[in-house]
Amino acid sequence: MTKKLATAQQRFLTDLFPGDDCLLSPEAMAAFSTDGSRLRSMPLAVVRPGNREQVEELLRWAQSERMPVYTRARGTGTVGNAVPVQPGVVVSMLRMNRILDVDPSDFVAEVEPGAVTADLQAAAAAKGMFYPPDPASSGFSTLGGNVATCAGGLRAVKYGVTRDYVLGLEAVLPGGRVLKTGGRTHKDVVGLDLTRLFAGSAGKLGIMTRLTLKLLPLPETTASLLAGFTTMRAAMDGAAAIFNAGILPAALEFMDSATINALRGAGSSPFSENTQAALLIQTDGSKQAVDLELQRLESALGNVRPESLLTGRGPDEKALWDVRRSISPASFNLRPDKMGEDIAVPRGQVAKAVEAVHEISVRLSLPIMCFGHLGDGNIHVNIMHNASWPEERENAHKAKEEVFALALSLGGTISGEHGTGLTKAAFVDGQLGPSEQDVMNGIKRVFDPHGIMNPGKGW
């Protein structure tokens, strides 16, 4: 492993990336040494390509130099996937951030990977179109990052995840080969599905330089409903009643008792003292259809007797979602440090999973909050602790291990959205068997024979 760039390597990079497109000083590189995980490792250099040709030259060079390459954008990922753990070059895609086309006849957008998700959502909405994937970070994370992680979010229960909106892409592979997959058609069955192989590949196959994304017609409006329940089981019965009524909500979130307690502590709880669980449900469509759907939701939930029921349209709707948004800040009233996990379990196992997490929480004397995307069985498990107390730190790690084991024992996954990166790499063997990992390693070698793309990370 190189610890320092040779003079010729440095000259190559500064020639290819003039001015501040190449950063070499520790001060300038500091921001690129870390991501949402707060893990940190200093790269040898940071480069900021402005076009595909630069990426091609870079990856030709990197392959011949066997130089590790870490692609990143806003670094909002929480598992350390963008951290350059082996000495190598960080490639920031933020200067390839154009929204090239938003086409209302094809219902297609073409973007560079550094474009911010919310900017595309706004550009689409301005033309009556809708880009549904909506990770919590959509205001600042990029479409390239969203595709690389197959970002999920609130609307996945109805609209699916990022993968479902990638029609095609252009990527540069190690050695500088350009790969073009898919296109602007909504259906295409010629060849293997390389497009979706890139979705969620976490920077391990190549560098995406252009994305072709599918858009939908923009629903006229949305409305939401926040229901409190006296038990988690009652909340789950509420969710089942919604699905059983043939309703597919645009979002279906839940909060457990620990989450509601955190909200109470922060003065952000709209719930009565008896409320131990809540559902937050969004519906979208035409104004009349949304009114109708709210009635149907209320009637479906009526059968399971919620403790409270608030509906919101327009500005009132925002108030309901502010409750959801205040979970994260409120959590720090419980403890100063958070381990934010994101297991997913089969939808029918959510109640069992949350009960088991509560048992872990009691046994290890740590506040653990469960909330998130009930419709997908995707549970955010926030293990709150004080990292400066050795026992709590140790118990938090123990809790994390137990939560992963729990997810797997219920037929689930250790990650529904965040990926594995560094923080979950050690747990991948619990989920993926040797056959599966062999095949993934074989596929990786097809794209990246010398293992230069994002080395040191878990599958």
Next chain:
Amino acid sequence: MTKKLATAQQRFLTDLFPGDDCLLSPEAMAAFSTDGSRLRSMPLAVVRPGNREQVEELLRWAQSERMPVYTRARGTGTVGNAVPVQPGVVVSMLRMNRILDVDPSDFVAEVEPGAVTADLQAAAAAKGMFYPPDPASSGFSTLGGNVATCAGGLRAVKYGVTRDYVLGLEAVLPGGRVLKTGGRTHKDVVGLDLTRLFAGSAGKLGIMTRLTLKLLPLPETTASLLAGFTTMRAAMDGAAAIFNAGILPAALEFMDSATINALRGAGSSPFSENTQAALLIQTDGSKQAVDLELQRLESALGNVRPESLLTGRGPDEKALWDVRRSISPASFNLRPDKMGEDIAVPRGQVAKAVEAVHEISVRLSLPIMCFGHLGDGNIHVNIMHNASWPEERENAHKAKEEVFALALSLGGTISGEHGTGLTKAAFVDGQLGPSEQDVMNGIKRVFDPHGIMNPGKGW
């Protein structure tokens, strides 16, 4: 290439597949030598596994013998993908046809690949759930075949294609390795997406033995609307008006003038003499929501002045879809033979594509019908001809080549649904470049190093 099984090979197969689970006589194998393409090639043997263990033993043996393996189910594919063009063993999956689980709390089904799609749809509906993918063959084709081809169908515009409903699968690879991908969770981002790599892989990677499928809540009802227009452009304006009103229909089909003429000839046209194009639109949801949506559809279409407008609920709805269903039989009133292609183009290019096909039709003096899934830009192009007239046969081939070139020139694909198999294999190079095919070949070698899975077919 073997032309005949050696005695030891024959003994291996009859031991592993006793009784009529192994077929060796030309009479018994005839039905397995062909598929919907009517192309034909006699296999060396046909085996019918009843469980995964038999498939494992078979693929261990086939790899060591370098024996071509052709997996099939109902053989409804139209491009010859199931035809054993090199001497080898056909594996019929129809004895692994159990629906193992249809779970109303997880919204998940587990099936063997030989289960018929309509049977799962019915089993799901009986429990208030919905399996949306709906290829025209769903009444007799299988889920394994649907996944292998990434089948599309009528509802893709709203609900996506088969790939979007495969949460996980179990497959046996050459050499007998078992691969398990994904699971019963609706989100999972651990590792490369091997599940969707299998979707559309057309029997080239391994043999799927179990599928985990996603279900949705069952919409309460559906209703449909059939609108006639005096020009194709007006029909396209109608479709645009629907999307611009923020409506995402459950199905959005179109028919061109040649298609309507064929219906007239067969006495199945509900349209006036002036009608040159039509849209058939379905909406689904609660009873009240569907009523509302029909009104919104009528109002959106009103702006573009359709020549006629029929709406149908309940039994009347079936009558509208019977028009669609009568296209295929009616086509044979034009000519006795059909080349049925299935290009897709960006949605906004459909009118241009249809006009260009009409020009080809006039120039080559062949009736060519365009109809299909307008919402996906997926056009069924039926090149009608009399194959016993040499000039028509030759012109039909010319027309097919021109239609593929047209699709590609408009940024489209030579296949939206059917795949390439034998009949389009020669055209794949027009769509996939050498880089893309190299990567696909590399991935194929990871699964199937000796190229025994469905050899002789196009990407």
